[in-house]
Amino acid sequence: MNNKVDYQLELDQIRAICGYDLMALALVEPAEYHYVIKWKYASGNLNERFRGIVLQSGRGVAGMVFKTGKPFMFSSVHDDVPQDALFNYPIIRTEQLTSIGAVPVWNDTRVAGVLLGGFRDEQRVTRQSVQQLLELTRRGIGELNGKEFLLN
Amino acid sequence: MQKLYNNSMEAMFFFNRQGKVLAMNPAAEQIVNEDVLQQLYQGKAQAICGVCRGYMSDTELRTCLACYFTSPESEEFSSFQVYLDTKDKGMVPYAATYHTIDRENGVYVFMLRDLTRQFKTQEKFYQNKMMKHVIEAQENERKRISRELHDSVAQELMSAVIDLRVLKYMTADEELLKKMKQTEASMTRLLDDIRNLAVELRPAALDDFGLEAAFRSHFKKINESYGFTIVFDSGLEQRRYSNELETVIYRIGQEAILNALKYAQVDMIHVSLQDNDNLLQLIVEDDGAGFNPGDAPTGTGLGLYGMQERAELVGGHVNIFSAAGRGTRIVVEIPVQPQPQEQ
Numbered sequence: 269m270n271n272k273v274d275y276q277l278e279l280d281q282i283r284a285i286c287g288y289d290l291m292a293l294a295l296v297e298p299a300e301y302h303y304v305i306k307w308k309y310a311s312g313n314l315n316e317r318f319r320g321i322v323l324q325s326g327r328g329v330a331g332m333v334f335k336t337g338k339p340f341m342f343s344s345v346h347d348d349v350p351q352d353a354l355f356n357y358p359i360i361r362t363e364q365l366t367s368i369g370a371v372p373v374w375n376d377t378r379v380a381g382v383l384l385g386g387f388r389d390e391q392r393v394t395r396q397s398v399q400q401l402l403e404l405t406r407r408g409i410g411e412l413n414g415k416e417f418l419l420n
Numbered sequence: 421m422q423k424l425y426n427n428s429m430e431a432m433f434f435f436n437r438q439g440k441v442l443a444m445n446p447a448a449e450q451i452v453n454e455d456v457l458q459q460l461y462q463g464k465a466q467a468i469c470g471v472c473r474g475y476m477s478d479t480e481l482r483t484c485l486a487c488y489f490t491s492p493e494s495e496e497f498s499s500f501q502v503y504l505d506t507k508d509k510g511m512v513p514y515a516a517t518y519h520t521i522d523r524e525n526g527v528y529v530f531m532l533r534d535l536t537r538q539f540k541t542q543e544k545f546y547q548n549k550m551m552k553h554v555i556e557a558q559e560n561e562r563k564r565i566s567r568e569l570h571d572s573v574a575q576e577l578m579s580a581v582i583d584l585r586v587l588k589y590m591t592a593d594e595e596l597l598k599k600m601k602q603t604e605a606s607m608t609r610l611l612d613d614i615r616n617l618a619v620e621l622r623p624a625a626l627d628d629f630g631l632e633a634a635f636r637s638h639f640k641k642i643n644e645s646y647g648f649t650i651v652f653d654s655g656l657e658q659r660r661y662s663n664e665l666e667t668v669i670y671r672i673g674q675e676a677i678l679n680a681l682k683y684a685q686v687d688m689i690h691v692s693l694q695d696n697d698n699l700l701q702l703i704v705e706d707d708g709a710g711f712n713p714g715d716a717p718t719g720t721g722l723g724l725y726g727m728q729e730r731a732e733l734v735g736g737h738v739n740i741f742s743a744a745g746r747g748t749r750i751v752v753e754i755p756v757q758p759q760p761q762e763q
Contacts, residue, residue, distance in 0.1 A: 296605060299604075299605075299608075302608055302609070302612055303605040303606075303608050303609050304609070304612070317647050317687075318647065320643070320644070320647055321644065321645070321646070321647045322644040322645065324613065324616065324645065325609060325613055327645070351682075351683075351718070352682040352683060352718060352719055353682075354682075355646055355648070355681045355682055356646075358645075358646050358647040358648075361647070361687075362647055362687075376598065376602070378602055378606075
């Protein structure tokens with residue numbers, strides 16, 4: 269793939285527009301890695317630990333979005349996630365996020381990736397900010413065309 | 421005779437035909453509360469009912485039906501079980517005898533022997549046995565479903581994926597190829613999900629390759645799924661133990677690690693598995709938040725209890741060392757009989 273830089277640049281730009289502390293993009297790995305989902309790109313990350321995490325469909329932030337194709341948010345991680353369930357969301361832990369929103373990135377009517385935005389301070393992800401992310405992804409990111417339906 | 425009366429641990433009551441108490445030995449006085457004691461000494465008929473909570477008949481656990489005390493003499497109550505409400509210890513089960521010692525004057529003796537200890541032991545044994553059965557049944561069922569998923573469902577899906585790959589060479593239609601690739605991707609993921617599910621239910625590695633292998637793959641999985649590092653130190657060298665013992669150690673290890681994951685707020689733990697002089701030892705250690713043993717648990721508190729319970733099933737025990745802010749160290753020790761080397 270020759271567009272690694274493009275994704276990174278796009279993520280940096282989206283982060284600048286939306287003002288998130290962390291912007292991360294999870295993508296499907298190619299066939300030789302069994303098509304697993306991993307966090308591939310990030311902007312504003314504290315460390316590289318999230319890269320090792322293999323996401324399972326239906327588990328964790330990206331897994332949930334990937335499976336349902338619906339946006340997902342914890343406006344306040346502290347209030348929305350019980351302390352003893354936090355381990356299910358490793359990226360929240362490793363990146364010390366306090367509020368997150370995640371949306372599906374479509375490609376040819378399939379969920380091909382997950383875009384996550386998060387804060388580490390008092391700022392909160394709201395319905396409006398999730399909507400904003402949705403509109404951004406609908407325009408497509410990198411080589412993903414953002415098309416949820418064939419006819420638009 | 422007098423000494424027996426005074427010093428016996430068995431409570432003795434002497435009654436006349438009307439059910440009035442004639443005498444009680446010190447042991448008997450001790451178990452009856454003061455009100456009833458007074459009534460008994462005042463010679464009130466059936467004052468004993470103030471403490472009696474029924475006896476065990478042929479058909480019922482605790483009943484007053486056909487009471488030993490009032491029923492005709494013809495019915496024999498030589499030895500039976502009765503419950504009394506005692507002064508200090510609440511309701512206590514007793515082995516009792518009630519019989520005539522002087523037919524002419526109508527004197528009866530009612531003797532009681534405390535059964536609490538025997539009952540507790542019996543109950544404990546029974547519970548242990550039941551628990552063993554329940555856990556065994558659960559493991560067997562998990563094994564069955566896990567095997568089924570792995571051998572049947574996953575196999576079928578695998579051959580479907582292969583068929584799909586073959587299809588790709590039968591067309592040059594770009595549109596079709598793209599669609600096939602998408603389908604292949606989601607089916608491959610589904611296959612992986614099913615395999616994960618099977619391993620989570622019960623790892624085949626535990627049955628086929630033993631503890632060390634099962635732990636290693638479990639730790640790898642944990643690391644991938646949760647970004648949690650487990651430093652594993654094993655001195656087992658692929659030795660095998662009885663199926664039951666391996667299951668116990670594996671499940672306790674799983675639980676302990678899950679606890680660390682949930683509560684310790686750390687990113688790394690140490691696990692060590694050693695066999696020293698026929699004592700299999702598993703240590704799970706973290707330097708995280710810790711807790712004060714005895715505090716109200718954050719979760720259900722059943723996890724620790726379950727660990728202890730499982731260890732007891734194979735004659736082992738679990739020691740938990742922890743203090744708030746000082747990390748947690750869980751040590752499981754299970755004795756192993758030297759086993760004849762199986763091939």
